[in-house]
Amino acid sequence: MSEPRVNPPSIDLLLSHPVSRDLVERHGRERVKDVFRQLTRELRASAETTLPPGKETLVESLALSARMRLESRRPAGPSAVLNATGILLHTNLGRAPLGAEAKDAVLRAAGFCTLEYDLATGQRGKRAEHVRPLLNELFLGANPRLDSLAVTNTAAALLLALDTLCNGKKAVVSRGELVAIGGDFRVPSIMAKSGATLLEAGTTNKTTLQDYREALEEGAGAVLKVHPSNYRIIGFTEEVGVSTLAALCKEYGVPLLYDAGTGLPPSAPSAVKRALLDVPSPSEALEEGASVVTFSGDKTLGGPQSGILLGQVELIERMTKNPLARALRPDKLVLAALAATLDAHLAGRHTQVPFFRMVAASATDLLARASSVATALSSRGFVSTVVATESAAGGGSGVDAVLPSHAVALSLPGVAASELAERLRRLTPGVIGRIQEGRVQLDMRSLLPEEDGLLLAALLGLGSSQTAG
Numbered sequence: 001m002s003e004p005r006v007n008p009p010s011i012d013l014l015l016s017h018p019v020s021r022d023l024v025e026r027h028g029r030e031r032v033k034d035v036f037r038q039l040t041r042e043l044r045a046s047a048e049t050t051l052p053p054g055k056e057t058l059v060e061s062l063a064l065s066a067r068m069r070l071e072s073r074r075p076a077g078p079s080a081v082l083n084a085t086g087i088l089l090h091t092n093l094g095r096a097p098l099g100a101e102a103k104d105a106v107l108r109a110a111g112f113c114t115l116e117y118d119l120a121t122g123q124r125g126k127r128a129e130h131v132r133p134l135l136n137e138l139f140l141g142a143n144p145r146l147d148s149l150a151v152t153n154t155a156a157a158l159l160l161a162l163d164t165l166c167n168g169k170k171a172v173v174s175r176g177e178l179v180a181i182g183g184d185f186r187v188p189s190i191m192a193k194s195g196a197t198l199l200e201a202g203t204t205n206k207t208t209l210q211d212y213r214e215a216l217e218e219g220a221g222a223v224l225k226v227h228p229s230n231y232r233i234i235g236f237t238e239e240v241g242v243s244t245l246a247a248l249c250k251e252y253g254v255p256l257l258y259d260a261g262t263g264l265p266p267s268a269p270s271a272v273k274r275a276l277l278d279v280p281s282p283s284e285a286l287e288e289g290a291s292v293v294t295f296s297g298d299k300t301l302g303g304p305q306s307g308i309l310l311g312q313v314e315l316i317e318r319m320t321k322n323p324l325a326r327a328l329r330p331d332k333l334v335l336a337a338l339a340a341t342l343d344a345h346l347a348g349r350h351t352q353v354p355f356f357r358m359v360a361a362s363a364t365d366l367l368a369r370a371s372s373v374a375t376a377l378s379s380r381g382f383v384s385t386v387v388a389t390e391s392a393a394g395g396g397s398g399v400d401a402v403l404p405s406h407a408v409a410l411s412l413p414g415v416a417a418s419e420l421a422e423r424l425r426r427l428t429p430g431v432i433g434r435i436q437e438g439r440v441q442l443d444m445r446s447l448l449p450e451e452d453g454l455l456l457a458a459l460l461g462l463g464s465s466q467t468a469g
Helices: 011-015 018-027 029-045 058-071 100-109 132-140 154-166 187-194 209-217 242-252 270-275 282-287 313-321 323-327 332-346 354-360 363-378 417-425 449-468
Strands: 081-083 146-151 170-174 197-201 222-226 256-261 292-296 307-312 383-392 402-411 430-432 434-436 439-443
Touching: 011 018, 011 029, 011 058, 018 029, 018 058, 029 058, 081 449, 100 332, 132 146, 132 282, 132 307, 132 332, 146 154, 146 313, 154 170, 154 187, 154 222, 154 256, 154 292, 154 307, 154 313, 154 323, 170 187, 170 209, 187 197, 187 222, 197 209, 209 222, 209 242, 222 242, 242 256, 256 282, 270 354, 282 292, 282 307, 307 313, 313 323, 363 383, 363 402, 363 449, 383 439, 402 417, 417 430, 417 434, 417 439, 417 449, 430 449
Parallel strands: 081 430, 170 197, 170 222, 222 256, 256 292
Antiparallel strands: 146 307, 292 307, 383 402, 402 439, 434 439
């Protein structure tokens, strides 16, 4: 005859245990109560009829179980992961990782700081001045006819530009450039929110100068050119370059807006420029006659999520005075990280920017790192080999930005690749790879060299436990 099922103790009794009182101090009473409710529900639904072995009382058993669950919780907010996908600017993983200097800058600004305070005068300062001079020096060469402005992201930059210059007017866009990036960014939707009316020119594969001219004859107030960063139309195609389009816009007295999406600073190392030939240059677009250029700070610039506007002084000034600019302004942490990233570029410290380090990593170094990791894992229960592969810049930085790389192809006997990938994601920190040819691949290019030790520390325990089992 089976023993009667255990009747769970009350929540108040569970909270009175010494272990529980300690949990309440560290995690809060309501959170601890919620965990106890979960445990007691599970106990009622369980077929177990006896207390867990080695526990003196059911109260103590549940209190210890609650402690285990609470201490295994991931911290609130985004969790740190190791990006072994081979996508250097992985949108779902936060795009560009910040460098050490940028992280330090964020910590300095986290408390009270000089966000809008001038230490010299003791008066109110301007938050934009933390990055504006740096942007001007890096991209504009301190050209007095050009200026800059930072906002929250690229979509915000384009929205602000269109709202300021085209609200209530028609804006011309080639049908081949009505792009969608990710799940939410669509050029027609942004234009609609800005108050501009979309006027399509040309066809999907061919847009000529005459197409733009005809659209401007209809009374368009601006031309928007969009860099197709995540797709290519090949074959029977035609598009109008920035310089030619700028001359046409000048003829009709309307601004040319160029949404570059991403952009390299002029000072980028030649090795990085060669690897990212598809990435537009905001500085060159301005030299060719674009009135305003918009791009992201958290892509190939290697900084925090932000949107950058570069352009003619009078146009940037109008955008700065637009009430929408206040709603789209970056906070102190973004400005701190962006300023530190810009300063690193200006000082030629490109190796301080992780994205640039990942792009510039040599195939020889990647092979050596992959071999070292594979050897260590093979001794701990994994089937581990090194394979040649390709990495991608990612983040909408160009479909042609593909880089040769080396990866560790990993498997565990008796464990499906999908299950192994899930186990890797549950590690601390989580390891995010990709499944290819029936094995999990860990691409070394999207991992920084100093992360190899973290990767091994996480994986070796997983391999050892599998072997022991």
